[in-house]
Amino acid sequence: MAADIEGANPVNDEPQLVERARSGDREAFGILVSRYADQAFAVAYGFLQHAQDSEDLVQDAFIRALERIDSLGRGSAFGPWFYRLLVNAALNRRKYLARRRTEDVPATARSQDSPAADSDRADLRRRLAGALGSLPGDLETVVILHDLEGFTHPEIAGILGIPEGTCRSHLSRARRMLRETLKEYRHQ
Amino acid sequence: MTDRHDDRPLAELEALKAPPRSDMERRRAQKRILAAAEPLLARRGRPSSSFDVLAAWARPGLVAASIVLAVVAAALKLGASGEAVEAVALDDVLASGSGGQVPALLVAGSEPDAEAFFEVALLERNGNGTPPPEETPNGGERQR
Numbered sequence: 484m485a486a487d488i489e490g491a492n493p494v495n496d497e498p499q500l501v502e503r504a505r506s507g508d509r510e511a512f513g514i515l516v517s518r519y520a521d522q523a524f525a526v527a528y529g530f531l532q533h534a535q536d537s538e539d540l541v542q543d544a545f546i547r548a549l550e551r552i553d554s555l556g557r558g559s560a561f562g563p564w565f566y567r568l569l570v571n572a573a574l575n576r577r578k579y580l581a582r583r584r585t586e587d588v589p590a591t592a593r594s595q596d597s598p599a600a601d602s603d604r605a606d607l608r609r610r611l612a613g614a615l616g617s618l619p620g621d622l623e624t625v626v627i628l629h630d631l632e633g634f635t636h637p638e639i640a641g642i643l644g645i646p647e648g649t650c651r652s653h654l655s656r657a658r659r660m661l662r663e664t665l666k667e668y669r670h671q
Numbered sequence: 672m673t674d675r676h677d678d679r680p681l682a683e684l685e686a687l688k689a690p691p692r693s694d695m696e697r698r699r700a701q702k703r704i705l706a707a708a709e710p711l712l713a714r715r716g717r718p719s720s721s722f723d724v725l726a727a728w729a730r731p732g733l734v735a736a737s738i739v740l741a742v743v744a745a746a747l748k749l750g751a752s753g754e755a756v757e758a759v760a761l762d763d764v765l766a767s768g769s770g771g772q773v774p775a776l777l778v779a780g781s782e783p784d785a786e787a788f789f790e791v792a793l794l795e796r797n798g799n800g801t802p803p804p805e806e807t808p809n810g811g812e813r814q815r
Binding site for chain 2: 504505506507508509512513516517520521524525528529532534537538541542545546549550604607608611612615626627629630631655658661662665
């Protein structure tokens with residue numbers, strides 16, 4: 484899924500696009516936005532579980548990327564650098580929102596199902612989001628990128644700047660912890 | 672220890688996936704991003720004038736200058752404190768002369784000499800009392 488969005492496999496024109504965006508080329512920056520915006524939204528949603536907040540976050544991440552694009556090494560891939568920026572921004576935003584909100588029912592919780600089914604789903608989502616958010620260090624990010632958004636281990640390793648093996652062990656550990664946390668819920 | 676169970680993602684995680692967005696929503700979101708980026712892109716596209724370059728360096732320049740000033744001030748203070756002499760108030764010096772003697776410093780015809788001043792002050796401080804009394808030509812002390 485993520486392999487076709489140049490996350491860790493930038494297409495040949497990407498260094499040129501970055502160079503052009505560096506000098507204020509709207510078209511080049513627009514191409515980068517169109518390539519990454521959708522996946523970035525999905526990743527942001529994995530962290531924030533709120534559509535509007537995720538859109539805002541993606542916009543902020545692109546603006547921040549443009550502000551700091553000079554720090555991206557010549558010829559370096561835009562994708563991993565951008566996603567690292569996005570993930571950091573998502574973690575910060577969530578901390579900020581958690582202080583501001585006491586409770587948030589995501590928009591996706593609304594459906595055509597019965598109120599009871601909706602309530603169950605919302606409850607599961609809250610528990611899952613809580614369990615994910617309580618994972619230490621990079622574990623949550625690895626789960627979101629791998630299990631939710633389909634990034635590969637090499638891609639995630641590139642984004643987080645960690646060895647691929649560490650990424651795999653993080654994922655395994657995170658899943659085990661999530662299963663433990665959700666065990667109680669499953670028995671209900 | 673990792674068992675095979677941990678090799679599979681949790682099925683429940685599907686519930687956390689982003690809702691699908693329509694083409695229109697996606698286009699609108701991208702337009703919003705580009706509109707927000709417009710001022711930055713415009714600034715990047717403009718060739719930088721010498722004023723821009725100076726302005727860009729102004730803040731780091733001020734910070735560097737402040738650091739240098741702080742270091743120089745600290746060095747001067749440290750250097751001065753190494754050979755600092757406790758300040759003596761002028762009143763004290765004058766008072767010391769009230770016992771009938773006026774410090775030589777105050778009656779000197781020439782301009783005050785800093786070394787002489789400190790010497791007097793140190794003498795006062797060390798308890799050596801007033802400077803040696805002036806002697807009259809016949810060997811006795813001059814009376815007021």
